[in-house]
Amino acid sequence: MEQISPPLTSDDSARPISPAPGETLTEAAYFAIRRDIISGALAPEERLRIERLSRLYGVGPTPLREALQRLCAAGLVHASGNKGFAVAPLSMDEFTDLTIARVAIEEQALRLSIEHGDDAWESQVAATAYQLNKKDVALIASGEVALSDWEAANSAFHAATVAACGSRWLLTLRGRLNEQVERYRLASVALRRADRDLVHEHADIATAVLNRDADRASALIAQHFRKTATLLAGA
Amino acid sequence: MEQISPPLTSDDSARPISPAPGETLTEAAYFAIRRDIISGALAPEERLRIERLSRLYGVGPTPLREALQRLCAAGLVHASGNKGFAVAPLSMDEFTDLTIARVAIEEQALRLSIEHGDDAWESQVAATAYQLNKKDVALIASGEVALSDWEAANSAFHAATVAACGSRWLLTLRGRLNEQVERYRLASVALRRADRDLVHEHADIATAVLNRDADRASALIAQHFRKTATLLAGA
DNA sequence: CACTTTCATTTTGTCGATAATTCATGCGAT
DNA sequence: ATCGCATGAATTATCGACAAAATGAAAGTG
Structure with missing residues (x-):
């Protein structure tokens, strides 16, 4: 909600998320990724590889996968078979x-x-x-x-x-x-x-x-x- | 959708889920748990302990957690802080x-x-x-x-x-x-x-x-x- | 040129360790 | 004597590293 349109993609600058108080890492990751998808920092149809996200947000793979599953249910992320996650397309x-x-x-x-x-x-x-x-x-x-x-x-x-x-x-x-x-x-x-x-x-x-x-x-x-x-x- | 109201709770009889063809275990678990929540086999407000579900459905903890996160977004499951999951209440x-x-x-x-x-x-x-x-x-x-x-x-x-x-x-x-x-x-x-x-x-x-x-x-x-x-x- | 087989990459699932929470127990105070 | 509170142990969830399955592509062969 803050930034309107940051350097769109290829922004691999680490933006570690604060573990937050009384908040689980999964939730923190959920909010962070949602923010970045909505703001466009993560472009539509961009593939969301776990390893990359892990480096980006400084979080282990497990919380990331769980956050992505939730985003998947929210319709912001698409998950196909065994082909990983991607930002939902815009049409x-x-x-x-x-x-x-x-x-x-x-x-x-x-x-x-x-x-x-x-x-x-x-x-x-x-x-x-x-x-x-x-x-x-x-x-x-x-x-x-x-x-x-x-x-x-x-x-x-x-x-x-x-x-x-x-x-x-x-x-x-x-x-x-x-x-x-x-x-x-x-x-x-x-x-x-x-x-x-x-x-x-x-x-x-x-x-x-x-x-x-x-x-x-x-x-x-x-x-x-x-x-x-x-x-x-x-x- | 099949069974209307099976032996409600404490039904610890193993009901292993079929991995299904071209379907990930997480999805299978998602559908199975959703079915059991809707049918009432998993009672409202019942706590969903991972270990128990793991025995019930014959699936590892990780797919279960991911399925529960998705159900959480769908509103069928509530997840609180570090206190685990529970079936959404009925009021x-x-x-x-x-x-x-x-x-x-x-x-x-x-x-x-x-x-x-x-x-x-x-x-x-x-x-x-x-x-x-x-x-x-x-x-x-x-x-x-x-x-x-x-x-x-x-x-x-x-x-x-x-x-x-x-x-x-x-x-x-x-x-x-x-x-x-x-x-x-x-x-x-x-x-x-x-x-x-x-x-x-x-x-x-x-x-x-x-x-x-x-x-x-x-x-x-x-x-x-x-x-x-x-x-x-x-x- | 098409088909098959193999290899590498990627995703998914399992396991073990850490950290938080809850319950029970014991102590002190009213 | 009972109620409240603090402490500790057991349970439970969360996390990160490892291993297995599957997918896609490339190379080799018919």
Whole structure:
């Protein structure tokens, strides 16, 4: 989540992972590899040889294999027969597929959230909407504001809107999908300075949500996601 | 999927798994353990000690650990710190949560499928609906027909209806959810002879789908799932 | 030129050692 | 006398090194 796009591949500089407190090496490796796959430091379809990863992260083979198995279940890594692991590929088909699923889940989560959300939820939505608006304006103005800041605010706002949907499973699935989309986002630089009117898009969504207008919020979020998808695809 | 509810726990009878052709031991172990968790042979919250599993399935510790990591990502197993693995617990909260997510995904998948489905899809829906109807009738009549047969038909019908949704991700997520629900289904015997009018429920769904009435199909499927949930909960 | 056989690389599985955790036991305090 | 706490031993998970199986490629032969 930190670095946007480091020296992509062939970055064999050792980046040893901290064993972390009360965390198993397997988990540490899992998070480290996931981060590097999402950020693109490990390129799509790149083969993940154990020995190399072992040198890279300074971890033994066993925790690495276990971490890779988990990533495999998460869909970020592909494991074929006896031919080892590789970073999951990136394709347009997969991306449109992903967008469909994402819209479906976000729409439903949003509807449920609007239906069940209480006052605290409303406050949170309003608060994150306000923060995001500030970041949106700053982004337009200074062109190259701290991007990770904006991303955090963006993510927080969208998370807040669906937080009251009442299903941890729905949110978990949503998280997994976002994880995947993040890869495409970061893979394409086009999205950065796309001159879309984010200020109004987000403001409209926030308004619809706070007005409890499920149909309108649903339509707007679908449009919002699809626009992102179109921009990313056309770039 | 085969056995409904074998001697539950303390079944330490060796059930060695076949290495399978062109399949790695890790995968074999993964499927075997998943089957036993879903079927209830491995009880909820039961601790999964490596040594014991090793004796049970006749597999070394490493493949087992890797399989458990994957199951962990799938949500069927919980892994805590350095305290080993355990079968994921079953709770009412989790179940209602699950039902919400399931309805959300199935509704959307169904709508998309109705929108995009072609003639081949229609045929498949009609065919599986016909088969399921036969099994439904048989189930009512003979009281205790081959249950696995009925389940296969039921599963095939519902799968057919959403098959044309156009998103592999949506279907994958749906599969994961169904996996979880299956555990609750099999854990409760109440569902078996629940005298609900399955014949008509299924027939109505099939009719709505084939008539391309997305709203009605959506409503029916939600009702269908929620009824299952209610029956299961009340038992 | 195609097919087979062999060899090297890579992945997978087994084993033994280390480190963490849990349970039981004994001591001290209330 | 009982409850709480600390200590120690046994159990258990985690890790890294070694060995076996499988895959892919190259070379040799029909």
